[in-house]
Each structure stands twice: as C-alpha cells, then as structure tokens.
Amino acid sequence: MDDRLARAVLSFRAARRRRHLERQDGTPSPAAPAVPGARGWAARAAAVAVGAAVLTGVGAANAQAEQAPARAGWDGTRYWYKDETGWWRWTRHHAKYQARTQAAERASAERTQAPARAGDASSAGRGEPVFRGRSGWDPVDRVYWYRDESGRWRWTGHRSKFEQRHTLGASTTTRAATNAPAAPGPADRTAATSGSTAKRKDPTAPRTAAPxxxxxxxxxxxxxxxxxxxxxxxxxxxxxxxxxxxxxxxxxxxxxxxxxxxxxxxxxxxxxxxxxxxxxxxxxxxxxxxxxxxxxxxxxxxxxxxxxxxxxxxxxxxxxxxxxxxxxxxxx
Structure with missing residues (x-):
C-alpha cells in the first residue's frame, strides 16, 4: 500500500507541474503525457491507506492471542495438539484429540520418512525405506526388498529389477546352503540313508513369525x-x-x-x-x-x-x- 500511495503522489505532483507549464505557454507539454484523474486517484489511494491503518490499529488493539501450551496433551481443561501444519489446536473431546494427533503423526512421518521410489539401498540419496523383515513388495515405502548374492538386503523401486535380482540372490543363497556342511541330525541321517537330498527353506521367503x-x-x-x-x-x-x-x-x-x-x-x-x-x-x-x-x-x-x-x-x-x-x- 505504501508503494501505491507513493506512486500516486508522484503522479499527482507531475500533473500539477504540467498544468502549471501549460498555463505559461498555452500548449500541452509533450514530454509528460497527461494522466487523467491523477488527483482523484491519489486521494482515493490516500483514503484507502488511512482506512487500512485505522483498521489495523483497531485489530491490534482488540485482538486477544491465546498463549501456546508448554506441551501437548491434557492441561486440566482441554487437550492440546499440533495439526498437520504445525499449529497448536485444542479440543475437549478425547476421541477427537486421538484422531487428530494420529493424523498429525502420519503427516509428520510422511514428511520425514519420504521413501525414494527407485534405486538400490547402496546408492539411495534420499530418505531410506524401512526394512520390515520380508522380501517382496513393501506397500508402506513402496519398494521391493530382496537379498543380493552376498546375502545382504537391498531394495529397488523397479519390479523388473526386483524379479531379476531376487531370482539371482535366491539361487546363489540356495547353492551356498546346499554346498555348506550341515550339522548331523535325525533328518540328515534319514536323507543320507535314503539317498535323497533334504529340501532347505528359501531364506528369502516371508517369515510368519519372529523367533x-x-x-x-x-x-x-x-x-x-x-x-x-x-x-x-x-x-x-x-x-x-x-x-x-x-x-x-x-x-x-x-x-x-x-x-x-x-x-x-x-x-x-x-x-x-x-x-x-x-x-x-x-x-x-x-x-x-x-x-x-x-x-x-x-x-x-x-x-x-x-x-x-x-x-x-x-x-x-x-x-x-x-x-x-x-x-x-x-x-x-
């Protein structure tokens, strides 16, 4: 508003100067074309600026800001929480408080744990996905997890790459497990006696429960x-x-x-x-x-x-x- 008012005042002064020159020589000045209504525009701009200043003053005098709480939760009269944008809010309903704090937590988690959509874990430059103990598609971070040839867990956002590397890693792990000496036990002795090869569980298969x-x-x-x-x-x-x-x-x-x-x-x-x-x-x-x-x-x-x-x-x-x-x- 200050810039508009300043421009209006300058235009008004230029118009007044131009009219003064015209009265002296009787012809309009070609160097400064007339700006119709400059006086009225300046007056209106000044009135708007004054009105805005008055309104601002009234608002500043009457506004009563509520002090932010020291922490989230129950303060004796209400539940305080921060919404998704980080502003403090309050409610007296516990169910509403829980629902909105969970929504704020989800929004915060999405901002701080934004997963990379492509690339392997060894070359990721953005937020790292969280490994959840199983191979295949992770719907939370939207990536595929697999084991590489060395048995380390890796991830990728490309299904074709996952299928290729998952198969390669599984075959390598299976070969290593087959060639490794197994501890003697009843199952191994039975398999050796019958001449059959005991089947070993694929280590990349999803686990149904932790130990x-x-x-x-x-x-x-x-x-x-x-x-x-x-x-x-x-x-x-x-x-x-x-x-x-x-x-x-x-x-x-x-x-x-x-x-x-x-x-x-x-x-x-x-x-x-x-x-x-x-x-x-x-x-x-x-x-x-x-x-x-x-x-x-x-x-x-x-x-x-x-x-x-x-x-x-x-x-x-x-x-x-x-x-x-x-x-x-x-x-x-």
Missing part, C-alpha cells in the same frame, strides 16, 4: 516400562505414547517397525483374533478400516495386552474386557 526369543525380548522391554507416564509423541526413556513404545520394544528384538500405529498395522501380517499368540500386536480403529487405526498394544496372551493408554495414565497391562481391540497383526 520366540526375539519376541520375548520385545515383551520384556515393554513390561519394564510399566508405570512410566504416557507422553504424546513420547519415544522414551521417561515417557511413551502407544506406537512409540511398540516401535522401541520390537527394535530391541531386532524388528524394525514404522513410527505410528496405522503404519505399524500396515507393516504387520493381518491375522484373526483366534490366531492371536503372545507377541502379536492388537489395534483399535474407530471406523472399522485400516485408515482409522489410532491405538496399538502388545498382546501378552490370555486376553491381556500391554499399552501406553492416553494422557494422564501410565503404561499398564489391560484386558480385552476393559478395552476391546478390533484389528490384529503379526510382525517379524
């Missing part, structure tokens, strides 16, 4: 956190939210999981309630769909699970009778 010892390490870590406070966005060691606790517990067992509950469900193998066993994950969704997942816990068996429940509560062991999950997954 029991690994799962017990995850459970032991989670149980050690019982009594720690719930902290929104907490990743330990002095506070946890639901998905932060699950991610860290399974990391102790050598299993990499995404950060938020909905992505953890997508990374797991869906199972039914009747298939649940100790070390599986249980999830809650308001809408009945995967996109509505907002809470996750570690299943302990006998209808009990370990969770970081909500603001104002501590990490605890709960049962299906108190808060019933409706989705189930197996990782590893």
């Amino acid at each position: 029991a010892r690994g799962l017990e390490r995850a459970i032991a870590f989670a149980e050690a956190q019982v009594g720690e406070p719930y902290v929104w966005g907490g990743e330990g060691p002095n506070g946890w939210d639901c998905s932060g606790l699950v991610q860290e517990a399974y990391r102790k067992a050598g299993i990499a999981l995404p950060r938020v509950a909905v992505d953890q469900y997508r990374a797991a193998t869906p199972i039914t309630r009747s298939q649940l066993r100790r070390g599986d994950l249980v999830f809650w969704t308001d809408s009945g769909s995967v996109s509505g997942v907002h809470h996750v816990a570690v299943y302990l068996g006998d209808g009990k699970y370990l969770e970081a429940p909500r603001p104002g509560r501590n990490v605890r062991v709960s049962s299906f009778s108190s808060y019933n999950p409706n989705l189930y997954g197996r990782v590893g």
Whole structure:
C-alpha cells in the first residue's frame, strides 16, 4: 500500500507541474503525457491507506492471542495438539484429540520418512525405506526388498529389477546352503540313508513369525516400562505414547517397525483374533478400516495386552474386557 500511495503522489505532483507549464505557454507539454484523474486517484489511494491503518490499529488493539501450551496433551481443561501444519489446536473431546494427533503423526512421518521410489539401498540419496523383515513388495515405502548374492538386503523401486535380482540372490543363497556342511541330525541321517537330498527353506521367503526369543525380548522391554507416564509423541526413556513404545520394544528384538500405529498395522501380517499368540500386536480403529487405526498394544496372551493408554495414565497391562481391540497383526 505504501508503494501505491507513493506512486500516486508522484503522479499527482507531475500533473500539477504540467498544468502549471501549460498555463505559461498555452500548449500541452509533450514530454509528460497527461494522466487523467491523477488527483482523484491519489486521494482515493490516500483514503484507502488511512482506512487500512485505522483498521489495523483497531485489530491490534482488540485482538486477544491465546498463549501456546508448554506441551501437548491434557492441561486440566482441554487437550492440546499440533495439526498437520504445525499449529497448536485444542479440543475437549478425547476421541477427537486421538484422531487428530494420529493424523498429525502420519503427516509428520510422511514428511520425514519420504521413501525414494527407485534405486538400490547402496546408492539411495534420499530418505531410506524401512526394512520390515520380508522380501517382496513393501506397500508402506513402496519398494521391493530382496537379498543380493552376498546375502545382504537391498531394495529397488523397479519390479523388473526386483524379479531379476531376487531370482539371482535366491539361487546363489540356495547353492551356498546346499554346498555348506550341515550339522548331523535325525533328518540328515534319514536323507543320507535314503539317498535323497533334504529340501532347505528359501531364506528369502516371508517369515510368519519372529523367533520366540526375539519376541520375548520385545515383551520384556515393554513390561519394564510399566508405570512410566504416557507422553504424546513420547519415544522414551521417561515417557511413551502407544506406537512409540511398540516401535522401541520390537527394535530391541531386532524388528524394525514404522513410527505410528496405522503404519505399524500396515507393516504387520493381518491375522484373526483366534490366531492371536503372545507377541502379536492388537489395534483399535474407530471406523472399522485400516485408515482409522489410532491405538496399538502388545498382546501378552490370555486376553491381556500391554499399552501406553492416553494422557494422564501410565503404561499398564489391560484386558480385552476393559478395552476391546478390533484389528490384529503379526510382525517379524
């Protein structure tokens, strides 16, 4: 507005000077063409500028900014959270608070863990995909995982490259396993006696469950956190939210999981309630769909699970009778 006003004043002065010269010699000045209505335009611009200044002053005098909270969660009167754009918001409804904090977590995860769409892990220059313990297509990071000739895990965004290298890596691994000396055992003695070759499992095939010892390490870590406070966005060691606790517990067992509950469900193998066993994950969704997942816990068996429940509560062991999950997954 200041620039427009300055231009208007200059135009007005030029027009006034031109009229003064015309009165002296009786002819219009060719060096400065007439600008009709310059005086009126300048007056209108000045009026707009003054009006804007007045309105700005009124707004500044009457605006009452609400002070941002010190942290997210319940402050005694309302739930505070940051939306997808990073602005502080509040609500008095716990369900709405959970849904919107999960949405903000998903948006943050997408920004910080943007996966590269093509190339191998050894040459990736952008965000690295997260390996989830199985070969093939990863719908979360949208890449293909395979083992190379040396047995190392690699990824690519190209299906044709995956098929070529997956086959090559599998054949190399199979040859190495066939030529390696096997420890003597009943199965080997039977195979040697019959003259047949024992079949070995393809190491690149998807695993249905992690070793029991690994799962017990995850459970032991989670149980050690019982009594720690719930902290929104907490990743330990002095506070946890639901998905932060699950991610860290399974990391102790050598299993990499995404950060938020909905992505953890997508990374797991869906199972039914009747298939649940100790070390599986249980999830809650308001809408009945995967996109509505907002809470996750570690299943302990006998209808009990370990969770970081909500603001104002501590990490605890709960049962299906108190808060019933409706989705189930197996990782590893």
